[in-house]
Amino acid sequence: MLRAKGLNADHRHEVSSDQDLLALLEANIGIGFLPRTVNAPQSLVRIGVQGLELARTVSLYGVAGRQRTPLASTFMKMLRAANWPKKTE
Amino acid sequence: MEMHQVRYFLAVARTLNFTRAAEECNVAQPSLTRAIKLLEGELGGDLFRRERPRAMLTPLGERMHPLLKQCYDSAQSARALAAMINDGEIGALKLAVSNSIELGLILTHVNELRKNFSEIELKILRGTGPQVVEFLKSGDAELAVGTSIGIAWIAGSCSMSRSIWCSAVLIALVRRKRLRSTTSSLSVSCCAATAKNATTLRRCCVPRG
Numbered sequence: 001m002l003r004a005k006g007l008n009a010d011h012r013h014e015v016s017s018d019q020d021l022l023a024l025l026e027a028n029i030g031i032g033f034l035p036r037t038v039n040a041p042q043s044l045v046r047i048g049v050q051g052l053e054l055a056r057t058v059s060l061y062g063v064a065g066r067q068r069t070p071l072a073s074t075f076m077k078m079l080r081a082a083n084w085p086k087k088t089e
Numbered sequence: 090m091e092m093h094q095v096r097y098f099l100a101v102a103r104t105l106n107f108t109r110a111a112e113e114c115n116v117a118q119p120s121l122t123r124a125i126k127l128l129e130g131e132l133g134g135d136l137f138r139r140e141r142p143r144a145m146l147t148p149l150g151e152r153m154h155p156l157l158k159q160c161y162d163s164a165q166s167a168r169a170l171a172a173m174i175n176d177g178e179i180g181a182l183k184l185a186v187s188n189s190i191e192l193g194l195i196l197t198h199v200n201e202l203r204k205n206f207s208e209i210e211l212k213i214l215r216g217t218g219p220q221v222v223e224f225l226k227s228g229d230a231e232l233a234v235g236t237s238i239g240i241a242w243i244a245g246s247c248s249m250s251r252s253i254w255c256s257a258v259l260i261a262l263v264r265r266k267r268l269r270s271t272t273s274s275l276s277v278s279c280c281a282a283t284a285k286n287a288t289t290l291r292r293c294c295v296p297r298g
Contacts, residue, residue, distance in 0.1 A: 016188070017188070018191065022262075025262055025263065025264055026264065028264050031261055031262070031263045032261070032262045032263075033260065033261055033262070034191075034260065034262050035190075035191050035194070035260075036260050037191050037193040037194050038191045038193065038262075039193065040262055042265070043264060043265055044262050044263065044264055044265060045262070045263060045264075045265045046260050046261070046262055047260070047261050047262075047263060048260060048261070049261050049276070050276050051276070052261075054260075056236050057236065058190060058194065058234060058235070058236055059234070059235065059236065060232060060233070060234055061221075061225060061232065061233040061234070061235065062225070062231065062232050062233070063225050063226065066231075068231055068232075069180055069231065070176065070180075071180050071181075071182045071202070071206055071209060072182060072183075072231040072232055074202060074205065074206070075182060075198065075199075075202055075232065076232060078198050078201060078202060079195070079198055082198060
C-alpha cells in the first residue's frame, strides 16, 4: 500500500501487534503507521504525511440467516447508523 | 406439586382466610380449596386448621411455609430473569475483533449500548482473520469486526453478511524528539528517510503554517 504511494523505504520492519510497533517507535526505530484512534504515548507524535492519504475500510460481519440476540441486533444498528468519517485527517 | 398450589398455600398462610386468599389469587374459593387439598395429600398431612372464618397453620404447615416460600420466590426470580434475558436487558455481547483493529474504534458505541442495556456483559475475542471466521461459525461470537482484506472468506462453508461501516484513517507516528516543534506534516520522501537516521528526518520536516 505504501509502495503504491511512492514510499520506498530501504529498510522495513514488521510487527504483528500495535504494542510492539509502539515500543519500536519509542525506542527511536523508524516511523510507523497506525490507526488514528490508537492511544499513543506522550513520547510519540501524530503527524500527517503530505500526499499520503491512507485509509482502510473496517467492516462488521455476522453469519447470514442466524438469529441474533437483541443486544447484537441493537449494536449492529448503532454501528450502521454511526456517522463514520470517510477519509479525513 | 404445582406452582399454583404453592401460590395458593402462601396466600392462605398470609391472609389466614380461604375467602380472602381466593380473592387475592383471582380464583374461585372451591378451586383454591381443592388445590390446597391436593397439596396436603402430596405432603401427607393437613397444612391448615380450618377454624371458620380463620385458617391457622398446622405444625406441618409452619415447617413447610419457609420452604415453599423459597421455592415460589425462586420460580419468580427465574421468570423475571428469563424475561430480562429475552428482552435483551441482560446478556453477553460476544464480539470477535481482528487483531489489526484497535478496540477504541467501537468503545464509544459500546458505552452507548450500556446506557440502554446496563447489565450487559462483554465478551471480546481477538484473532487473525481465519480465527475470527471460526469464532463466528462456531457461535462463540455473534458479530465480528475486521478489515475486508483481513477477514478470510471461506467460500461455501460459511455464509456471512457484511456491512461496511467505517473507514479508519491511518496516520504516521514518530518519536517526538525526532521532530522539530514546528513540524506539522511530513513529505512522502521524508518518511522513507526516517529509516536511515534522525538527522535526515529533522532536515526534511515541513514547518507548521
